[in-house]
Amino acid sequence: MxxxxxxxxxxxxxxxxxxxxxxxxxxxxxxxxxxxxxxxxxxxxxxxxxxxxxxxxxxxxxxxxxxxxxxxxxxxxxxxxxxxxxxxxxxxxxxxxxxxxxxPLDAWQADLQTATGERKRFPLADGSTLQLNTASAVNVDLQARLLTLVRGEMALKVPGSTALTIQAPYGRIAVSHGEVCVRLDTQACRVSVVSGAVQVQPLQGPPISLGEGQEVILGASGAGVPKAFDGQLPGWREGVLMAQNQPLGDFLRELGRYRSGLLRWDPVLETLRLTGSFRLDNTDRILELLTASLPVDVHMRTRYWVTLAPRKKTAGKNSA
Incomplete structure (x- = not known):
């Protein structure tokens, strides 16, 4: 694989x-x-x-x-x-x-794709709705009732009674009535049920039933323990990047998925904490907002080469 x-x-x-x-x-x-x-x-x-x-x-x-x-x-x-x-x-x-x-070559040959920073919604012929997040690719075979996630992240909403199956590298997800998000990372796949219920068949181990507000991580060795998440919070499907007391390093790694080029930061910034919601349609603006709420400076050599550094302390005007 x-x-x-x-x-x-x-x-x-x-x-x-x-x-x-x-x-x-x-x-x-x-x-x-x-x-x-x-x-x-x-x-x-x-x-x-x-x-x-x-x-x-x-x-x-x-x-x-x-x-x-x-x-x-x-x-x-x-x-x-x-x-x-x-x-x-x-x-x-x-x-x-x-x-x-x-x-992977098949990502470039996929039926539906998005570029970096792009998000798209695709109405399917059977009444289902497919959304693709940044830098994602999916193959669609409605005759076989199969969608194959090649790269990135997708959301699928199925209104009918005939199940659609999502094939991912680490398992299969059957959705008959509800909405599910599936994200493919380097060594794992996250399945999150926004509404309804799904059946998950990992590569290894027994099938798992997930209900609304539950998610599970699939890997090469099987599935992790299902856990709860808040599916009502805004997310990429609404064009929002959320942070709730999140380490800045983790936030920037996520933000980097939506930007072309290099996004770097001084390691000392990793553990700063951030809370807020940010619109994904302008990632330059997100970087500007970070400088307003955190002690960081953003240095843009070009739009494609951005570095964050700790803000330099300046001496007070009346200092002795």
């Missing part, structure tokens, strides 16, 4: 593609090259991704050279204008090619 690619690996691949686009654009300057070297030196994963990016030089040598998607937010209008004129489909090729080498 192929392992799922982590959001961190996906972001590194995307960043390497963006760096390649800039280096091949003809608009890179000495500062850009220094920044690239710093990025490569900061992590072995970065260097590995960059070496893979070099393989693209020959594959895409016939494409237009100005492929610098990662520099559009820079203040120099002359550089921005040059790069914008060359953007288009070609600007997406390096990052997409690199990511495709790390993401």
């Amino acid at each position: 192929p392992s799922a690619v982590t959001p961190e690996a996906r972001a590194v691949a995307r960043a390497a593609g963006q760096w390649l686009a800039l280096m091949e654009s003809g608009a890179a300057n000495d500062d850009d090259r220094r920044q690239l070297q710093h990025w490569r030196d900061s992590s072995s994963a970065h260097e590995s991704a960059w070496q893979k990016a070099q393989l693209l030089r020959q594959r895409f040598c016939g494409l237009p050279t100005a492929l610098a998607m990662a520099t559009l937010d820079r203040p120099d209008p002359g550089r921005r204008a040059v790069l914008k004129r060359a953007l288009g489909v070609a600007a997406l090729v390096p990052a997409a090619w690199l990511i495709s080498r790390q993401l």
Whole structure:
């Protein structure tokens, strides 16, 4: 069974593609090259991704050279204008090619997909409703009454009496009347029943019946112990990211699922606590709100390269 690619690996691949686009654009300057070297030196994963990016030089040598998607937010209008004129489909090729080498092929060939930061609702022909969260992919076979979760997270609402089955890497979930959310992570799958009841068949072990407000984690070795959750709280289906006294590190890892590029933070920020609800339709705004409620600063080199750091203390005006 192929392992799922982590959001961190996906972001590194995307960043390497963006760096390649800039280096091949003809608009890179000495500062850009220094920044690239710093990025490569900061992590072995970065260097590995960059070496893979070099393989693209020959594959895409016939494409237009100005492929610098990662520099559009820079203040120099002359550089921005040059790069914008060359953007288009070609600007997406390096990052997409690199990511495709790390993401499962079937995710790119799935019937229904969402990109990073995108959420979509799909009415199905039988009256059911399917929602896909960010960076998700599902295959649909209504004739066989089967949906296969390939990647990411989905919600399925089934109003009728004929069950639909969700096939996930770690088990099957049968929904006859109700709503269920299924999230596929790197090594597990979370099944949460919003309403109604479902039957879960793990890869290992006996089937499990879950009722409204219950969820369970499925893994390669079977199912965990079902536990309660509050299905009435707003969530991604309503376009909301909730935090209830949550460690900031956990919140940022979740937020990173909805952003393209790299989102980093100083490890000292991991244990800060956060409570609030945030609209997912503007993740830049979420970062701004964090600076208003927590002692953190957000540094944006570009929209695709963001770092959070502890806020620097400044001496008071009347200090001795």
